[in-house]
Amino acid sequence: MKVYADRLARAADAARAANVDALLITPGPDLRYLVGSAADSFERLTVLIIPADGSTPTVVLPTLELASLNGSAVGELGLRVVDWVDGVDPYDLVRDALPADARVAVTDTMPALHLLPLAARFGSLPVSATPVLRTLRMTKDDAELDALRRAGAAIDRVHARMGEFLRPGRTEAEVGADITAAIIEEGHTEAAFVIVGSGPHGADPHHLVSDRVIEAGDVVVIDIGGPVEPGYYSDSTRTYVLGEPSAEVASRLAVLEAAQAAAVAAVRPGVTAESIDAAARDVLVEAGFGDAFVHRTGHGIGLSVHEEPYIVAGNDLVLEPGMAFSIEPGIYFRGEWGARIEDIVVVTDDGVESMNKRPHGLTQL
Numbered sequence: 001m002k003v004y005a006d007r008l009a010r011a012a013d014a015a016r017a018a019n020v021d022a023l024l025i026t027p028g029p030d031l032r033y034l035v036g037s038a039a040d041s042f043e044r045l046t047v048l049i050i051p052a053d054g055s056t057p058t059v060v061l062p063t064l065e066l067a068s069l070n071g072s073a074v075g076e077l078g079l080r081v082v083d084w085v086d087g088v089d090p091y092d093l094v095r096d097a098l099p100a101d102a103r104v105a106v107t108d109t110m111p112a113l114h115l116l117p118l119a120a121r122f123g124s125l126p127v128s129a130t131p132v133l134r135t136l137r138m139t140k141d142d143a144e145l146d147a148l149r150r151a152g153a154a155i156d157r158v159h160a161r162m163g164e165f166l167r168p169g170r171t172e173a174e175v176g177a178d179i180t181a182a183i184i185e186e187g188h189t190e191a192a193f194v195i196v197g198s199g200p201h202g203a204d205p206h207h208l209v210s211d212r213v214i215e216a217g218d219v220v221v222i223d224i225g226g227p228v229e230p231g232y233y234s235d236s237t238r239t240y241v242l243g244e245p246s247a248e249v250a251s252r253l254a255v256l257e258a259a260q261a262a263a264v265a266a267v268r269p270g271v272t273a274e275s276i277d278a279a280a281r282d283v284l285v286e287a288g289f290g291d292a293f294v295h296r297t298g299h300g301i302g303l304s305v306h307e308e309p310y311i312v313a314g315n316d317l318v319l320e321p322g323m324a325f326s327i328e329p330g331i332y333f334r335g336e337w338g339a340r341i342e343d344i345v346v347v348t349d350d351g352v353e354s355m356n357k358r359p360h361g362l363t364q365l
Helices: 001-018 029-035 063-069 090-096 110-121 130-138 142-160 172-185 197-202 247-266 273-286
Strands: 024-025 047-051 060-062 080-084 104-105 192-198 221-223 236-241 298-300 308-309 326-329 330-333 337-340 344-346 350-356
Touching: 001 029, 001 047, 001 130, 024 029, 029 047, 029 090, 029 130, 029 298, 029 337, 047 090, 047 308, 060 090, 080 090, 080 344, 090 110, 090 130, 104 110, 104 247, 110 142, 130 298, 142 172, 142 221, 142 326, 142 344, 172 192, 172 221, 172 344, 192 197, 221 337, 236 247, 236 337, 247 273, 247 326, 247 330, 247 337, 247 344, 273 308, 308 326
Parallel strands: 024 104, 060 080
Antiparallel strands: 024 047, 047 060, 192 221, 221 236, 298 308, 298 326, 326 344, 330 337, 344 350
């Protein structure tokens, strides 16, 4: 409870510093971060109101959703709970909890279904709470880092089993189904995503699975992840080859491995996010593969698979200890094959810690 109380206090401080009077947090990663609630968002409004003046936060929610607070910190923190039944206007309840002219910031996952009525009650469109909360969620505390380590170890165990699943003659969908089961078997609460990109499908970074039959000699991109309790995600990619790789595939994969290693080695406090992107990209550009690297080098991770900080050109954010993100350069040759190597890393006081320990080079099955 001390962790959640501290987060609420820091959120109020951040709101005050941003010159907003309150934060309005609907179900999603921000709500889970602040009070440990995994409640879902429906057409009936559930919202956490955090006043910037440090007064007691309020949860407004439907009476029929009171059970969604079970297991959260709301009760032990002594937050005010205002429940409502159908026929009551919940947006008026939010307005009545704050000054009429309050300037509010809303979580970026708030549906327009709720955003627009709230804007009408306060007479202006709310601002985004993401800039207010970004520093809080970007810098992971010890409990969050422990969860990320468990998530990384769990997804490593799935990659270690890839020889069970990846065989010529099987479809991507069949392999994906086995991986999905393994993700849960190895400690995740669900499989959030499973990419099995074989042969030419590997050249599509966001390909999922298909009925394509995997063939001998195929290069296969496996990008997988999911949450472990209390909701922190894994995300790891390795590239496999079914049989002996050609000299061209082996040499190109060696360059990609060097690019990923260079980016990991560049991580430390005080450098910028864009400098990590450049460390990977420069290696690929020098080798003539700059045009084959079509996405950013990484994204933050935690209670969301993708969150700040983003490891991309133009992001001059200075890295600090506790920031967690992926490093995942890739090369893609349309119509032929693709490859990607991805680890989750955390900035430490003097460098970097990787949450993934599996070998990085081309794995031959």
